[in-house]
Amino acid sequence: MPSTTNSLFLNQLGSIVGADHLFTDADKLQPSLTEPRGLYQGSAMALVRPATAGEVVNIVKTCAAAGVPMVPQSGNTSLCGGATAMSSQTIVLNLSRLTQIRQLDSTANSLVAEAGCIIANIQQAASEAGRLFPLSFAADGSAMIGGAIGTNAGGTNVLRYGNTRELVSGLEVVLANGDLLDDLRGLRKDNTGYDLTNLFIGAEGTLGIVTAAKLKLFAAPAQCHTAWLAIDQISAGIDLLSDLQQLSDGAVSGCELMSSTSLQFALRHQPGARAPMTTQAPWYLLLELTASDHFPLASLLEKRLSQALDDGQVRDVVIAQSLQQGEDFWAIREAISAAQKHEGGSIKHDIALPIQRLAKFVDATLPLLGQKLTDIRPCIFGHLGDGNLHFNLSQPVEMETSEFLAQWSEFNRLVHDQVDKFGGSISAEHGIGQLKREELVRYKSPVALQLMRQIKRALDPDDLMNPGKLLPDK
Secondary structure, three states: OOHHHHHHHHHHHHHHHOHHHEEOOHHHHHHHHEOOOOOOEOEOOEEEOOOOHHHHHHHHHHHHHHOOOEEEEOOOOOOOOOOOOEOOOOEEEEOOOOOOEEEEEOOOOEEEEEOOOEHHHHHHHHHHOOEEOOOEOOOOOOOEHHHHHHHOOOEOOHHHHOOHHHHEEEEEEEEOOOOEEEEOOOOOOOOOOOOHHHHHOOOOOOOEEEEEEEEEOEEOOOEEEEEEEEEOOHHHHHHHHHHHHHHOOOOEEEEEEEEHHHHHHHHHHOOOOOOOOOOOOOEEEEEEEEEOOOOOHHHHHHHHHHHHHHOOOOOEEEEOOOHHHHHHHHHHHHHHHHHHHHHOOEEOOEEEOOHHHHHHHHHHHHHHHHHHOOOOEEEEEEEHHHOEEEEEEEOOOOOOHHHHHOOHHHHHHHHHHHHHHOOOEOOOOOOOOOOOHHHHHHHOOHHHHHHHHHHHHHHOOOOOEOOOOOOOOO
């Protein structure tokens, strides 16, 4: 774009949002162009921060008229480069000023939040109304609902409440030509054609820009019981989970798996962290059950875990004796990802497997890693209840980080081929972004890819919405 035209275009954007919310200086752009894991360093013409859906509409219309691509961004917590602009001819459309909770209806158990609302703030608003918004993950305090919708984020409560897709009943979306799709009614029954809301969830901003969402709320649990278990086999944990779900009438809200290595990393690097038990084991489970007051959850949990100890299904059990102790257990689990950074280079995989094949996948894949690189340190943790593992690989202690990371592609191929062999997915909750889009050619069916491209062309024929993300090059 010629400099004169460029100045006119930027002036138009500034007139929409105000000069204080349009940034072109490198130092102001830098935070929005840096991907959290440092895998990508981006580039952009400008950063623009609208405050309303109407301003987003006007920005998109201005960009569409000028042929300027847009990269939507909210909390910039994407782990796959999905919110990183990579061209000086694009703008970053940052939604962090869209922070209004427009409506909260306790009777209908729903809440309408704008795309820039931080997840933790939505949780708090629901709690103050005596309700629960169950979407929860480590970045609660910085991630925003727009980004969570874009990647169909998961987290620790998916087992009981579902991922983001299952928590959204309606959306407000600005399309590539600037039209506003208002689908916020969120009716439980509305059979009037295609499900347009679901089309944009998990699309990573490649089809349109989400400006608001109608979210589902739930009754706040009156009791919560948390337990830490040491187990020898993943399969034993899966069997125990199945039993507890049946016995408790679905009251298991969380079931997290941690390898001994991942636990060691968290205890080593999380200030104040203490091991919940002295028993050593290859694997640990973190269980959480929630219910209303009338359900005899505490006695049920204690009885089933006592039986598991007697039968040798588990090595050891600690049931939290207070809410604080339960929160301490969760703090250890949530610390693993950050702790791994202190152990050198890591090659990370966010994968999903059929739960009945998950243990076999791990048992078959770990020896292959050791054969390829002696002393590699698999740091495996994740959401056992929904089949999602963070199958992360930390470098050998004595190896140079650069030497280890140079093998990224080889380990990706090994792990992803194994995932595919066992009927799984190479992306469970982090999205595709830039990191995995070419992998889709190998693991996504050609028919599915063709349909995705046709949808993209229909809704964004000029490829202005988050170009270079999600869809692989032809």
